[in-house]
Amino acid sequence: MRLPQEIIRAKRDGHTLDEAAITAFVQGLTDGTVTEGQAAAFAMAVFFRGLTLPERVALTRAKTRSGTVLRWDLPGPVLDKHSTGGVGDAVSLALAPMVAACGGYVPMISGRGLGHTGGTLDKLASIPGYDVAPDPATFQRIVRDVGCAIIGQTEQIAPADRRLYAVRDVTGTVESLDLITASILSKKLAAGLDGLVMDVKLGSGAFMVDPSGARALAESIVTVAEGAGLSTAALITDMDAPLASSAGNALEVAYAVDYLTGARREPRFHAVTLELGALMLRVGGLAATPAEAVAALEASLASGRAAEMFSRMVAALGGPADLVEKPAKHLPVAPVRREVRREGSIAAVDARAVGLAVIGLGGGRTRPQDGIDPRVGFTDLARPGEASGDRLGTVHAADEASADRAEAALRAAYRAGEAPPGGPAIVERIGAG
Structure with missing residues (x-):
């Protein structure tokens, strides 16, 4: 039997895991014998130590086989x-x-x-x-x-x-x-x-x-x-x-x-x-x-x-x-909507900061068990190079206090100035x- 903690220790110390060890750990994830703490420790060990190509393939295959593998009989490609x-x-x-x-x-x-x-x-x-x-x-x-x-x-x-x-x-x-x-x-x-x-x-x-x-x-x-x-x-x-x-x-x-x-x-x-x-x-x-x-x-x-x-x-x-x-009849709507404007041309936007601001509004998770407010977020988000005086975006929030925080976060995500030529998508x- 390959103990989860020994598999974690081996990867933590930089060793290459064989397919049997990876399969055993994935089986433990599937049947619950690997705890959430051990799963987190394994993820962190992989994050810092990395996997070889064979380890990567073994982990992919083991997780694929941990449940149902679908088979299709269709007249076109899947x-x-x-x-x-x-x-x-x-x-x-x-x-x-x-x-x-x-x-x-x-x-x-x-x-x-x-x-x-x-x-x-x-x-x-x-x-x-x-x-x-x-x-x-x-x-x-x-x-x-x-x-x-x-x-x-x-x-x-x-x-x-x-x-x-x-x-x-x-x-x-x-x-x-x-x-x-x-x-x-x-x-x-x-x-x-x-x-x-x-x-x-x-x-x-x-x-x-x-x-x-x-x-x-x-x-x-x-x-x-x-x-x-x-x-x-x-x-x-x-x-x-x-x-x-x-x-x-x-x-x-x-x-x-x-x-x-x-x-x-x-x-x-x-x-x-x-x-x-x-x-x-x-x-x-x-x-x-x-x-x-x-x-x-x-x-x-x-x-x-x-x-x-x-x-x-x-x-x-x-x-x-x-x-x-x-769509307006069925999709949930946030009770607070607020336009956010800023003078001056937009040189850049920190897209990650915008994503974090959505989480701050309740539109994402900080823990696996967290619920999500589907109503919140931003619309009309500006792109770099757009004209001065245009709005940065519209906040959709559950309450005024959340809208205040989201407005501040949105303003901080944008940088004023002349935008360089946009690169290709x-x-x-x-x-x-």
Whole structure:
């Protein structure tokens, strides 16, 4: 028997763990014989000591096998996209139905927020009635009938990862390249995918703030995934400012609805969404060239087919059937709204600080058991280079005291001055030609 504390000690002291040790520890995470403290200690040891490629593969495989591994029999490729997390990153909500409208099947297993970043699952949980944890049979039926379903990790899918994921959020170990790789891929491999596209964020609002770290993570995920037989490509995308002008759970759902219906399509958000979607279609064999893929995605938006797919997905998972037509009727609204203005041009924004301000409003967690207020956050967030006198954003808060703190945090996140020329939204492409 491999005692958890001995496995932790070995990694703490810089030793390489064999596959048996990693499998034993993951089994303990699954059956509860590993305590929360031991899980936290293991995460910290990995954070400081790192894992070799074989250790990373072993951890990924063990977590994949800790629960159900889905099998599909569908007339099109089973595809997914995953983001390492950012601020105002509601791309998954729009992208899954767009790809489904183009002939892909998207069983997206998403996580809750980590650190200062928002979680797709928390966003969807703000939709009244939406079941973020259906049983595997229901999940598979909805993917087959609708074309896409975005859910969270159920007890059956990668349960060991679900437990370690929650611990990472509150122990300062979110940024570990090894843990990120194993966490993402264990869920994706358990979902039975044919193809995966990674969105690795880079910048002040990302876990990776330097290009070398972002590239290392992207390459790690592509290498481990391809080694496991999963066709994978990655983009490194800019997160030096919130991707969308909205940050907060229900607010980002409303933003995604606006995007799908054409009420609002901001250029950078649109560029990242199209680029990721084009890679998904190409990885899945649904488009031969980037231009063909982009044209198909644009057509899914223009025809209303993507919005229809989103609406059907929400209804199939228990949400309101008319959410797309009447989002204001269903999404929760904060009682306090306050515009925040500042004179002078904007030189830069600390996207991480904006994400932390959302948590400060109650829109994120500081402990695994914390609840979330889905109503709170920011809309109308300004981007660097916008004109003087424009608003920095609009605060959505539960009360005036929270709004005061959020306003101060938002002001502190922005720096006045002349903005340098903006960089590209897509920094680098890895894989898929």
